[in-house]
Amino acid sequence: MVDPPLTPVPDLHAGRLRLVAISPAMLAAEQAADAPGLTRLLRAQLTAQWPPADWQPHVYTMILKQYAEWPHSYGWHRYVVLSDGLAQGLTNGFARKTLIGAVGGFPRPHGDVEVGYSTLPAFQRKGYGTAFACRLVDWLLTRDGVRSVSAQTYPHQPESIKVMQRCGMTFAGEGDDPGTVRYRRMR
Secondary structure (H helix, E strand, O other), X not given: XXXXXXXXXXXXXXXXXXXXXXXXXXXXXXXXXXXXXXXXXHOOEOOOOOOOOOOOOHHHHHHHHHHHHOHHHOOOEEEEEEOOOOOOOEEOOEEOXXXXXXXXXXXXXXXXXXXXXXXXHHHOOOOHHHHHHHHHHHHHOOOOOOOEEEEEEOOOOHHHHHHHHHOOOEEEEEOOOOOOEEEEEEO
């Protein structure tokens, strides 16, 4: 297991959202399907929709590998907690906080960081995805060595393209996979 950095990575905030750096302990809880453990580490409740449908198990291994190879990227992957989530009052000892999504960035050549984001279905189309994606993009562009942030999607997914555009990204050409497009924001 990769050790977290000696200097704590602060949470990022976007309105009522708290973006929590994903730690190796959190990844271990995810891999073990330890919902109570992840709940405790995040200080927030999980819904039955967690993990997101597109959250594939190999992502855990990729993130741990990234932390080992790029220690400065700790904090590039975040869980997103809504401060006034679904709970009424206290749930599991946490006052109205709910895990609603995830966002993260992977290093690419020439100082680019590719981001991906996912919002649980119950929280989609409320502006949360745009808010937390933009917050991470802004933060990444302040990191040493990061020259640009990009994302890719299929042209028939206009909601994803709108998020990229709202984060200040512009069309940059074809994506890596056939039929995808890439958007990018320069520093």
